[in-house]
Amino acid sequence: MKAIVLRELGGPEKLKLEEVADPRAEKGEVVVRLKAAALNHRDVFILQNLYPKIKLPAILGSDGAGVVESVGEGVDQSLVGREVVINPSLEWGDDERFQGPKYRILGMPEDGTFAEKIRISADNVLIKPAHLSFEEAAALPLAGLTAYRAVATRARVAAGETVLVTGVGGGVATFAVQIAKALGATVFVTSGSDEKIEKAKSAGAQGGANYKNPDWGKQIASMSDGGPDVVIDGAGGDALETSVKIIKPAGRIVFYGATSGLAKNLDLYRMFFKQATMMGTTMGSSREFASLIDLYHDKKIHPAVDQVFPLAEAAAAHRRMEEGAQFGKIVLGI
Ligand SMILES: NC(=O)c1ccc[n+]([C@@H]2O[C@H](COP(=O)([O-])OP(=O)(O)OC[C@H]3O[C@@H](n4cnc5c(N)ncnc54)[C@H](OP(=O)(O)O)[C@@H]3O)[C@@H](O)[C@H]2O)c1
The missing domain is CATH 3.90.180.10 (Medium-chain alcohol dehydrogenases, catalytic domain)
Structure with missing residues (x-):
């Protein structure tokens, strides 16, 4: 062969x-x-x-x-x-x-x-x-499974919640948008490209902000009624630091990668005061893979x-x- x-x-x-x-x-x-x-x-x-x-x-x-x-x-x-x-x-x-x-x-x-x-x-x-x-x-498979575990198993996204998916051009991120939507969430995104934000909107995201604009956190907070309930992030760095600032009280931040490096300025004071949770995640089990396939089958997602x-x-x-x-x-x- x-x-x-x-x-x-x-x-x-x-x-x-x-x-x-x-x-x-x-x-x-x-x-x-x-x-x-x-x-x-x-x-x-x-x-x-x-x-x-x-x-x-x-x-x-x-x-x-x-x-x-x-x-x-x-x-x-x-x-x-x-x-x-x-x-x-x-x-x-x-x-x-x-x-x-x-x-x-x-x-x-x-x-x-x-x-x-x-x-x-x-x-x-x-x-x-x-x-x-x-x-x-x-x-x-790989990106969908990572997104499924992050959104469904770790963040336990529920219908009616707001979810921010950072760096929507990424492989995992595009699946996170689809899965969060399928679970009944309202989804916002960030990207370094306005064109990708528009593509995400036509794929079901409610709105988005360009992370090259230093005010992207404020923009997402104002479009999501004060901030998201959940953040799904693969970038690390500023994406995580700003997520801590805008996450709603009792919010969950799940991260699966660190494409842009370490988050050296995490505001720990804000995190504990907000009762926020930060979780790492990676790929997933056979059970989660079967659930991912079932979800795409049942909801006919492409x-x-x-x-x-x-x-x-x-x-x-x-x-x-x-x-x-x-x-x-x-x-x-x-
Ligand atoms: N833990 C796991 O199991 C697992 C599985 C898969 C991937 N990963 C990790 O997750 C990361 C992404 O993987 P992928 O395959 O989805 O990669 P990818 O398709 O290459 O996507 C990377 C994306 O990161 C975004 N990005 C870059 N700088 C950013 C910033 N400052 N803020 C927000 N987003 C930013 C970009 O989004 P825009 O194009 O929209 O600007 C880019 O498209 C990698 O580090 C990878 O190693 C981990």
Whole structure:
């Protein structure tokens, strides 16, 4: 089969299409013929040597959707030919509250989805919702799961609440908007691009502010009746510091990343006086992945796909992610 193999770290040009051996399904596993894969910031961090425990050569890619081609011993034969979406959370463990010591993310060290085929535990494939194209289904897993746990499990967003999603151009953020909306919340966003704010509004956000304007916090507070009940953030830095200032009393701030660095000026006085809660979160369990798929199936939600590149152009796709020009997920069609 063909796969994008990373043999040395560096720029996107290191992602090269190669011929490699076809995978074989072992006991409890399936082989999926992939139809689409999607990029995550994780792939860029690995390329740039900004990720722990990198092992090369590697086939990157955590997100994928395709058709089950074969099954190993002990796996239901009727799975062959089914259209599936892959859960990239490997061995979350027994405790729903946090991932166990064996936890890994698909796509380095295990061979990932930037390939024509993948071998994966049968427990990690779920039937693809019929209303989703393969490209849309491949867009969902890693970022959708992260957003689901942040919004539904950690923040416990309820109908009627107001939610601020920062940096809406990000992969996780676009899913956080959709999930919070589906749970009945009113959603506000920030972005460094007015165009992305407009796109978010047409995707259901009530309003937004440009974080390049130093008054963005005041703007969000005035449009959200004094401030949001919940903030979902992946930026850190000023985004978290300002969120503490504008969050409503008893508000929850959930963060899943720190793209713009540490928050060195958190106003702790305001936090305790407001009875505010700040929570870290990461990816999610198999139970949460199944709930995410059910939600997208039941509400017929379509993930935002930014652009689809052919597998052979994985380097160009990574360049687009490095530039940060995307709205929604960057996908590889296979
Ligand atoms: N914990 C986990 O399980 C998990 C999972 C996935 C991702 N992450 C982390 O979450 C972060 C985002 O990941 P992603 O894949 O969603 O990345 P992404 O698609 O590349 O998005 C990054 C976004 O950050 C926003 N941003 C940059 N500076 C900002 C600021 N000062 N204030 C607010 N927003 C700002 C930008 O939004 P605009 O384009 O709208 O300006 C940008 O699009 C990364 O750090 C990633 O490592 C963590």
